[in-house]
Amino acid sequence: GDFERRFRFVQEVYEGVRNAVGGAYPILIRLSGREYLEGGREMEETRRIVKRLEEIGVDAIDVSAGITMDAESFTWLTPPASFPQGAFLRDAAEIKREVGIPVIGVGKIRDPWFAEKALAEGRVDFIALGRTLIADPAWPNKAFAGATREIRRCISCNRCWSILYRHPIRCAINARAGRERAFPMTPVIHRRRVAVVGGGPAGMEAARVAAERGHAVTLFEKERHLGGQLRLAVVPPFKRELAWLLGYLKTQVQKKVEVKLQHEVHAAELLQGQFDVVILAAGCLPPEPSRLRDPRVIKTWDVLSGKAKVDGNQIVVIGQSRVACETAELLFRRKNKNVTILHSGPMEDFGKDMEPIFERRLLLDRLDASAVKIYHETSFIGFTPEGIAVKGSYNGMVPCDRVIIDDFPISNNALLGELQGRMAVIAIGDCVSPGDIYKAIHSGFRASYQVS
Ligand SMILES: Cc1cc2nc3c(=O)[nH]c(=O)nc-3n(C[C@H](O)[C@H](O)[C@H](O)COP(=O)(O)O)c2cc1C
Ligand code: SF4
Structure with missing residues (x-):
């Protein structure tokens, strides 16, 4: 339907709730500033909606982002590690300029100083915390006490989302989350x-x-x-x-x-x-690259630790794991290397050890958009003076100065x-x-x- 008909839905819900709770009870509405979906809602329409919400009596607006329709829009709901802190605060700030009622900002707010700054600059009136509190329920008390070094900051890995569908809440870094009764924080009886x-x-x-x-x-x-x-x-x-x-x-x-x-x-x-x-x-x-014996071979671990210097410009990374993909991205993005990834299996197995929506998809998108070449179903067959010989979906020689190997630890x-x-x-x-x-x-x- 048109704007008015669609707005009638939220208006009737609001009126129903208002009748139930009375005039003095605060009602706030959460909505996404943008849906990040083709044909989805953009800020222009959101600005119109929030003005109408204020007119009908809503007490505060809580601004998130995305929608659970496809991977891209879903990613915005809980911004992953590759997104900046305060990922959708700018939308909240824009909404605040439209309305006189309080506006709440949420989304990857991890540092108390960051929250404080958003409030001090008047971008939002309140801060809401989601995963920040799953990772450390004591965040507000620690922030209040100025004990910021004590805070266990959420790393935005989104394991809490993926696990939510099958289990009660779980957190990668706060193992007590969702199991507080099973693992109480009580002193031990026998000190060992x-x-x-x-x-x-x-x-x-x-x-x-x-x-x-x-x-x-x-x-x-x-x-x-x-x-x-x-x-x-x-x-x-x-x-x-x-x-x-x-x-x-x-x-x-x-x-x-x-x-x-x-x-x-x-x-x-x-x-x-x-x-x-x-x-x-x-x-x-550390894995031993026993398969390949050549002075040009370096282990991913040695690249990441800085133990090995990656000379030359043409680099081949052989592997399919998270470590292989991330090492390739590191060499391309930070060291300006010409990187080719060689993977003997099918595309579906590439980076399979990563979380699929928030990590693997985004990393593959970044590699796709970069100059990194990926040869799937292509195997290494031997060294040549200029590089390596390969066979499979690509046959021939790949020129390279260094070969980075990702063996199993x-x-x-x-x-x-x-x-x-x-x-x-x-x-x-x-x-x-x-x-x-x-x-x-x-x-x-x-x-x-x-x-x-
Ligand atoms: C496990 C989980 C469940 C969530 N459920 C909802 C929900 O039902 N409705 C909603 O608007 N947002 C939901 N969110 C989004 C959060 O409220 C919050 O907007 C988002 O996680 C970004 O803030 P954060 O970076 O502090 O987590 C959920 C987030 C997580 C991690
Ligand atoms: S699992 Fe924990 S650390 Fe990871 S995003 Fe969720 S709350 Fe943050």
């Missing part, structure tokens, strides 16, 4: 001496929660820094928000746990009787065999089987509750 081996996300989360509940925790990390693979995960473009998680875990662990850096712990030390329980979170060993579980049967040991995270940040955090969290 806990050794955590490995300072990656699983180990840090296990150490953090075990210490918070009252256990005496010592964390051993063989490297100079805490973080494990999370230190590599933050490197590619659009992954910066993972650094928030890294910073949060480090702050918490350094406050509550005895941390021993550059300390590669062996079974003999753990078996000396100083510890009641070992939580083994030794992560993965290997679980580092040697200590498990040495400790099992001799003392209490709980193995978690990548040292059991390589996984993502959700799996690392959740296994670390659960392990801390298994200590009894």
